[in-house]
Amino acid sequence: MHTETTLSSTPALSKATHSYSITYSAPLPDSVAAVHARTLEFCEQRGIDPVYMISPSEAQFLAFLARMMGAKRVLEIGTFTGYSALAMAHAVPDAEVVTLDLQDAVGAELARENLRGCGNVRLVEGDAMETLKTLPPSPPFDLIFLDANKNGYIPYTSYILSQRLLSPHGILVVDNTLSKGFVLENSPPEEGFRGVEIPGREELGKKWEVMGKEVQRFNEWVRGREDVEVVVVPVWDGVSLVRWKGVGSM
Numbered sequence: 157m158h159t160e161t162t163l164s165s166t167p168a169l170s171k172a173t174h175s176y177s178i179t180y181s182a183p184l185p186d187s188v189a190a191v192h193a194r195t196l197e198f199c200e201q202r203g204i205d206p207v208y209m210i211s212p213s214e215a216q217f218l219a220f221l222a223r224m225m226g227a228k229r230v231l232e233i234g235t236f237t238g239y240s241a242l243a244m245a246h247a248v249p250d251a252e253v254v255t256l257d258l259q260d261a262v263g264a265e266l267a268r269e270n271l272r273g274c275g276n277v278r279l280v281e282g283d284a285m286e287t288l289k290t291l292p293p294s295p296p297f298d299l300i301f302l303d304a305n306k307n308g309y310i311p312y313t314s315y316i317l318s319q320r321l322l323s324p325h326g327i328l329v330v331d332n333t334l335s336k337g338f339v340l341e342n343s344p345p346e347e348g349f350r351g352v353e354i355p356g357r358e359e360l361g362k363k364w365e366v367m368g369k370e371v372q373r374f375n376e377w378v379r380g381r382e383d384v385e386v387v388v389v390p391v392w393d394g395v396s397l398v399r400w401k402g403v404g405s406m
């Protein structure tokens with residue numbers, strides 16, 4: 157019986173099909189692609205793991221989603237160097253995109269530079285939980301991309317839902333909800349990266365293990381909520397889409 161979708165059976169095939177997906181999806185503007193390239197260089201120079209940034213195909217997906225929804229207000233939690241924020245901002249130039257990151261975070265300087273020329277993005281620095289409390293709730297956000305500290309996923313989402321920061325037809329997109337498989341109870345670190353070459357793999361494995369547990373708590377918590385429905389899509393590092401229950405079914 158066919159019970160699962162094996163997209164790519166080997167790491168090489170996975171790389172090739174990922175690249176194919178990018179080619180056959182609506183392209184991102186050159187200026188956004190340039191930010192991706194610049195961020196890769198920045199990561200290389202600073203010894204930062206480039207998986208911090210979403211992949212070009214996930215950026216294409218967010219841009220598609222923003223356009224499809226006709227988003228007027230977009231919120232991102234976790235800016236890094238601004239790549240994902242810019243992908244969404246260019247997709248919906250009439251929308252206001254608010255992106256949150258820590259004060260002087262590791263990518264802050266580059267983010268400020270990258271976002272400078274884009275009039276519809278506003279970077280707000282400071283702890284995201286504190287910043288969230290300062291955001292005007294109205295009009296609510298149509299698209300929210302959550303991609304920051306994993307131990308904040310429950311408090312952020314809880315606040316967003318309780319304050320109705322997500323519009324009635326809005327979508328909350330949560331990144332890394334499979335966390336390289338570390339959300340699984342028995343995911344041996346050995347298999348956690350499945351062939352991906354990462355320097356300092358062991359150290360990173362421990363970090364992912366902690367993250368996996370935090371994300372697992374979020375996945376359990378959000379599934380148990382009565383007011384929203386969630387779908388965990390097993391692409392990239394796992395991406396969950398969350399929406400208010402009962403909206404749009406009439």
Ligand SMILES: C[S@@+](CC[C@H](N)C(=O)[O-])C[C@H]1O[C@@H](n2cnc3c(N)ncnc32)[C@H](O)[C@@H]1O
Nearest residue numbers: 208209210234236239240257258261284304305
């Ligand atoms: C995975 S990166 C975001 C990547 C970005 N979305 C992209 O694709 O280019 C996570 C970001 O969350 C930020 N972050 C971590 N803890 C935070 C907090 N408490 N408040 C705000 N931002 C936080 C980090 O500084 C980091 O830049």
